[in-house]
Amino acid sequence: MRKIIPIAVDPESLSSEEKCGYCTNTTCCTYITQELDTPRSMEDFDTLLWQISHENVQAYKDEGDWYLLVNNRCRHILGDGRCGIYDVRPQICREHSNEDCEFNTPASDDDFDLYFPDYESLDAYCRKRFKSWDRRWDRFAKAAG
Ligand code: SF4
Ligand code: SF4
Numbered sequence: 818m819r820k821i822i823p824i825a826v827d828p829e830s831l832s833s834e835e836k837c838g839y840c841t842n843t844t845c846c847t848y849i850t851q852e853l854d855t856p857r858s859m860e861d862f863d864t865l866l867w868q869i870s871h872e873n874v875q876a877y878k879d880e881g882d883w884y885l886l887v888n889n890r891c892r893h894i895l896g897d898g899r900c901g902i903y904d905v906r907p908q909i910c911r912e913h914s915n916e917d918c919e920f921n922t923p924a925s926d927d928d929f930d931l932y933f934p935d936y937e938s939l940d941a942y943c944r945k946r947f948k949s950w951d952r953r954w955d956r957f958a959k960a961a962g
Pocket of ligand 1: 919
């Protein structure tokens with residue numbers, strides 16, 4: 818990230834050196850993702866439902882893989898959008914490319930195979946996927962003996 822220059826500009830017209838300086842939202846520093854083991858069982862989805870019940874936590878499936886999406890800003894973003902620990906920023910930040918990044922194309926539901934923005938959307942999916950979703954606790958209790 819560089820110093821923010823608050824002028825509306827077409828990202829496609831900027832070089833990669835210029836681009837971050839015009840990016841007012843610094844979107845790439847406002848969330849993390851974590852790949853999940855593919856959820857298959859009711860137990861797996863029940864756990865995912867617990868995770869997504871927490872504020873700012875969402876889930877999605879992309880190219881067959883499942884991820885948690887945690888929408889929290891990095892605490893090192895400075896007021897002008899620069900990175901407060903630029904010289905010692907983590908490797909994953911160093912490897913992030915600004916070619917065709919979120920400044921060019923903000924993420925949307927259409928980017929994913931499946932997208933669960935909240936508890937309700939995942940719960941609805943589970944109801945369709947598992948006929949006995951509302952009786953899952955009985956099954957968990959039986960399985961536990
Ligand atoms: S979203 Fe793209 S342009 Fe904006 S700061 Fe991140 S890498 Fe740079
Ligand atoms: S450490 Fe710096 S570059 Fe990395 S996410 Fe935070 S603000 Fe962005």
